[in-house]
Amino acid sequence: MRRILLSGVAMAALPMAAYANCPAITLSDMQGVSGGAYPQQFELSVFQDAAGCEMEFKTNPDIESLNSKIKGNGDLPALAERLPAEPLVVVPYDSIGQYGGTLDVLSNATEAGTSDFLSVRHVNFVRYSDDLQTIVPNVAKSWEWNDDFTQLTLKLREGHKWSDGTPFTSADVRFWHDNLMLDANIFEKPKDYVTVGGETMTVDTPDDTTVIFNLPAPKPGLLAFFATHYSQPFQPKHFLGKFHPDLSDDADSYAQSLGFENGYDAIKAYYGNSDWTDTPTPMLSKPDLVEGLPKATYPTLESHIYVSDTTEGRHLVANPYFFQVDPTGQQLPYISEQDEVYINDNEVRILKLVNNEVDYKSQSLQLESAPILLENQDKAGYNIQLRPEITxxxxxxxxxxxxxxxxxxxxxxxxxxxxxxxxxxxxxxxxxxxxxxxxxxxxxxxxxxxxxxxxxxxxxxxxxxxxxxxxxxxxxxxxxxxxxxxxxxxxxxxxxxxxxxxxxxxxxxxxxxxxxxxxxxxxxxxxxxxxxxxxxxxxxxxxxxxxxxxxxxxxxxxxxxxxxxxxxxxxxxxxxxxxxxxxxxxxxxxxxxxxxxxxxxxxxxxxxxxxxxxxxxxxxxxxxxxxxxxxxxxxxxxxxAPAPIFHSDRVQNFTDFKTHSYEYYRTYPYRATQWWLDE
CATH class of the missing domain: 3.10.105.10 (Dipeptide-binding Protein; Domain 3)
Incomplete structure (x- = not known):
């Protein structure tokens, strides 16, 4: 039983299930809640059982305004219809966050020095927890290997949706594998991670929430690949599939009606011919077409989605259909918007950090910059971690x-x-x-x-x-x-x-x-x-x-x-x-x-x-x-040697990183979706 304080008098609380919402636990104060198969997160049903509560969901009060900036998105349904049946419950490090604000970051240029920023919003089937040892669920709810590691079965979340509200299903995984990765018109040869010894794997989808990867030989490291790599093994079939000639007889004519040369030209404008998720959107690569396009960028499962893309930088807003919530039922992410500015001059980048004009930065920071950064951190209001490099x-x-x-x-x-x-x-x-x-x-x-x-x-x-x-x-x-x-x-x-x-x-x-x-x-x-x-x-x-x-x-x-x-x-x-x-x-x-x-x-x-x-x-x-x-x-x-990791003091729930590491995909193990800005 919990105890609550009413009018200054401590009283025995009723069983937690009687309360309208769940306790505001954090890793620094779990309030007696324990259990769950994985550290720092729960599946919804497991959390409700552990906390003895029934969760009520809450949304960012500005979500309608943010959604209006996403080209091609319609009016939003109620939050319960936007979340999966089993959203992932993320336990913050130190505090339940407050909504709002814009995360300001730096990159070198389009597709250069941008993995920092990509990792902040990144999702994949699984991820490494911040111990860099334990693989935990993320987009996938669970997984299972067969005995000889030649078959990996993933279970997706029922009711999970893309950023435009369309259901995300196993068909989107199979589309990524069969129609993008194995199409020589997009990738000249299959990527090594969809092959074993040069032989490609196959993907079965017996139902909407089950994905089976069949490998030609054992490859237990496939799961670690999904936990660390920047590419995403799912793409929106409902959108990109309209341009694929193997899936639609009208692919070329539809693409041409929008101003593209053919269907593949449209796919490359949106998705590119790379698995790098920072390929320029049509807002940058085809700006003359944007006005007539149904969407300015393809739908995402990430925490934020692009709403502008120029040679000077990019701007993103929160994904109104994101699948994670905090223990009190607030839909993540807390941070409403993200702004990325391109500056290729290292000295100018360092100056902006010293002036505390940036909220987070690690990529391109070398140890040689540490003295000036450390010297100014207290008076400028930021923090520097020196962490060992993998590389x-x-x-x-x-x-x-x-x-x-x-x-x-x-x-x-x-x-x-x-x-x-x-x-x-x-x-x-x-x-x-x-x-x-x-x-x-x-x-x-x-x-x-x-x-x-x-x-x-x-x-x-x-x-x-x-x-x-x-x-x-x-x-x-x-x-x-x-x-x-x-x-x-x-x-x-x-x-x-x-x-x-x-x-x-x-x-x-x-x-x-x-x-x-x-x-x-x-x-x-x-x-x-x-x-x-x-x-x-x-x-x-x-x-x-x-x-x-x-x-x-x-x-x-x-x-x-x-x-x-x-x-x-x-x-x-x-x-x-x-x-x-x-x-x-x-x-x-x-x-x-x-x-x-x-x-x-x-x-x-x-x-x-x-x-x-x-x-x-x-x-x-x-x-x-x-x-x-x-x-x-x-x-x-x-x-x-070690290298600096920078974050502004206004970024809350920022934890100590174990490494300065692109190899574990920078912020991805440290759950940037629970960052919030203390303005």
Whole structure:
């Protein structure tokens, strides 16, 4: 029994079920409520039983006004008709929130530096809880594996709706898989996460709330992929399906009536031909058509939806059909609107943070900015957390360079050994990371799995300029003209073009590494470019050296093979061996054939993802992968260090992050839908 206070007199309360609403519990004060299968959240029926209450639902008082800004949305029904039959009950960290306000954030540019902001509103079937160990339900109500991890069955929430009020069902998952991911007109080849060993999975939908993923071989890491990846394995069939020629005979004519070339052109305008959920909407990509379009962006399950999209930034409003509530029945999110501004100049971004003009930021923040941020946090009214990175800055020489002389040199492991030995990681740590980091070699996993030999993290990572010079001499890279800098074996100047983006690597790190390499006779030119310029050059095989943060925890590797198959990451990461990738993708019809170690890595990661994680086979495969990755030095590690996470004091229910981590998808484990703004 609970006790309540009436007119200053404590009285025994009636059983909690007699009350009109549920207790305002938080993680800091659970008021005796316990139970539930997962931390920090309950299914509605479980919560009502645990709290002895019957929940009444409440909505944002401004929701009608917010809904009116969403192009194509009709009048709103009552809240009970907008929520699923079993909404997810999210227990806030410290306080029950208040509605309203606008969350102000920064990104670099469209599709650049935006994963920060995407993660705040992101949803998927499941997520990692903030312990980064426990996978918990989100869009999916529950899941079940078969005995050999070849079949994953998900149960969706009955009555869940898209942001326009249309029912969300298993058909939307099957549409995503069959008609988007496996359509070569949208994706040239299937993404690795919908395949196992190159074979695609299939999706069954026996009813509206059941989704069955059938895998050609065991892949227990698929669930961890859903918990961490930015892509979303469901798309609105009721809207995008109208443009798909396999689903509608009128797809092309309907699209043409709206001003598109055909149905696929319309799909690409809304969804893009990428699984990156930040593809420009028609408001930006097709602004001349927006007035006549039924919707300005496709419906979402996320907490907020775009209502404007320009080259200067984006604005979003709360999703009136969002599926989460707090313990008192208030529909989440608390924050009414979100505003994203694009600023590609790092110094300007830092100034805006110091002036407390931003509510949250972690992406693109490097440790070198920590002193000025820490110095001003108390007087400016914000908070800085320094948290360890999963990744570290890594350098990858272009082993399939278009210039045959550079390709020959970069492709020789002795050259890569020399360039690794030439880096003074201790000095880099002291100068660039204030002594807060740990010098390491890149090994492919972060942190190092328990089955691995720790010695790999120091392989060719000691500072040994004599060893570097000896290897460079052996390769015939001599100083022909006596200027202290080495030429290529054919006599041409060897100058490395070190183009970098602050989003991926600190400028000071690049400058210091450039100096270390110059000390062993390798000249370079350092130039900062935008993320888009960097990625375009990388994709076109036009970089001398790739440089970006790199590394993944084993949980993610088990569901995503991209760090182990050329070009060793996706478009947004640190890639090398682009022509090896072309050879792999074309089954040898194009590109450059990779060495045997690379071919073995491809086989090993496939077997690794399917192996019993408690078996010696699993450990042996993992050790083999690390050995081949490290001995070949496809990527050269530097220093693993912490980085700043910024939030304004007005953001409530902001908890301590465990990592500064894109790999666990930034804010996603920390439940940003329960943030609220203390104005």
């Amino acid at each position: 570290m800055s890594a350098f990858g020489f272009n082993v399939t360079h278009e210039d045959p002389e550079k390709r020959k040199v970069f492709g020789d492991v002795k050259f890569r050994e020399a360039m690794s030995l030439a880096i003074n990681r201790e000095e880099l740590n002291e100068t660039g990371f204030f002594g807060q980091g740990t010098p390491k070699q890149y090994v492919g996993f972060s942190p190092l799995p328990k089955f691995a030999d720790p010695a790999w993290e120091s392989y060719m990572a000691e500072y040994d300029p004599e060893g570097a010079n000896a290897r460079l001499d052996e390769l015939g890279l001599e100083d022909v003209d006596g200027d202290g800098l080495r030429e290529l074996p054919n006599g041409e100047k060897l100058v490395l073009n070190l183009n970098y983006s602050t989003q991926g690597v600190a400028g000071q790190t690049v400058e210091l590494v450039s100096q270390f390499w110059r000390e062993v006779g390798i000249d370079s030119v350092v130039k900062e470019v935008t993320p888009d310029e960097y990625r375009s050059a990388q994709s076109s095989n036009n970089l001398d050296v790739s440089m970006w943060r790199k590394g993944q925890p084993m949980a993610i590797v088990l569901g995503n093979n991209e760090l182990w198959v050329p070009p060793f990451e996706n478009y947004f990461g640190n890639r090398s061996g682009m022509l090896w990738a072309e050879w792999v993708d074309s089954a040898g019809a194009a590109g450059v054939e990779p060495p045997e170690d690379v071919k073995t890595l491809i086989d090993d990661i496939t077997a690794f993802q399917s192996a019993d994680q408690e078996s010696e086979e699993f450990a042996e495969l993992g050790r083999s992968m690390i050995k081949k990755m490290v001995e070949n030095l496809f990527f050269i590690g530097t220093v693993n």
